[in-house]
Amino acid sequence: MQEYLILKLESPLQSWGKHSFEGLRPSEAFPSRSGLLGLFAAALGIDRDDAINQDRLNASFGFSVRFDHSKHQPQKLTDYHTIKNARQDYHSLKSQKHTIETWREYWQDAKYTAAVWNTAIAGISIKELIEAIKKPVFTLSLGRRSCPLVRPLFDSIVTANNSVDALNQIAPQKGTIYSEDVENKSKIKLRDVPIAKQPRQFATRMVYLHADKGD
Secondary structure, three states: EEEEEEEEEEEEEEEEEEEOOOOOEEEEOOHHHHHHHHHHHHHHHOOOOOOOOOHHHHEEEEEEEEEEEOOOEEEEEEEEEEEOOOOOHHHHHOOOOOOEEEEEEEEEOOEEEEEEEEOOOOOOOOHHHHHHOOOOOOEEEEEOOOOOOOOOOOEEEEEEEOOHHHHHOOOOOOOEEEEEEOOOOOEEEEEEEOOOOOOOOOOEEEEEOOOOOOO
């Protein structure tokens, strides 16, 4: 049996970046690994340029996330922006002073439940993480600073054989589970594992989909 930290991610808006560039900033259907690690880094006070502790954080935890069913179907919102000081290689810009257009996606009224566990080589314990998310060093948000939490992240601690069983103990017990540890024929490859020593670069991982009987 394994111990799992259960987190609830709820906000009027959430945005979990998919692989993109400056123009279109799409949101994944569920919290990315890089997004959750960023959330934990903010709670623990780990800076973006602290590659050693970023790697330590990445190696410490496994994740599974459920996109919770609710009465209101979540909807996508696209927000339009103009930006100066974009990266120079964006569409062959000659100067970073040029202004570019961007479109950023958000989920409205989405709710997620996450199961988090320590890996065999964990350098940061579940206990340390719980203390940090209850008293975070930096303000927590769900993907972007404009997405504040509407409830505390911490929900409970449960024990189970795997993360899918752990999530099935927690209401609403309906919704697709995206699991790192329970294999299934339905799977997707994601490029969302941050490489701390190479900013804005990501490695791939496999995520297995488990749909409840109502899906």
